[in-house]
Amino acid sequence: MQPNEGRLQTAEHILSKTLEDKYPDARVIIAAFGKDSGRLEISTTADPRKTGKVPLEEIVNGVIGRNLRVSKHLEAREEAEKEFDLSRLPTQVKEVRVVEIEGYDRTPCKDTHVENTSEIGRFTILNIERAGKNRYRFIFEVQ
Secondary structure (H helix, E strand, O other), X not given: OOOOHHHHHHHHHHHHHHHHHHOOOOEEEEEEEOOOOEEEEEEOOOOHHHHOHHHHHHHHHHXXXXXXXXXXXXXXXXXXXXXXXXXXXXXXXXXXXXXXXXXXXXXXXXXXXXXXHHHOOOEEEEEEEEEEOOEEEEEEEEO
């Protein structure tokens, strides 16, 4: 595990939920993480570059500053399918790990996360770029 992995993963969940709330047709395409930064690509007909980095950072840092508990638990696949699109998950998987940021987001995820948003640190968007038709890439870090 990389030192920032849990912090970046949890920050990505908050950024994803923020973008989905702001742009109703937004959906996450891919999330990837390096040693010191993360990359999130979304599909949306809106152009998030017009919103700009600062307003999005303020929302994400506001959520982080609420010191929300981050919990992880297993749910039966049948129950999880009522809330989430699990079409990319192999059918033999019968239990789904759900990561919940208290009162903000619930997402299936198998990766490492912090226990509380206060552990994330300061979130910064380094770049927002167009990555194709209706596709945008966010490069971010936590400090």
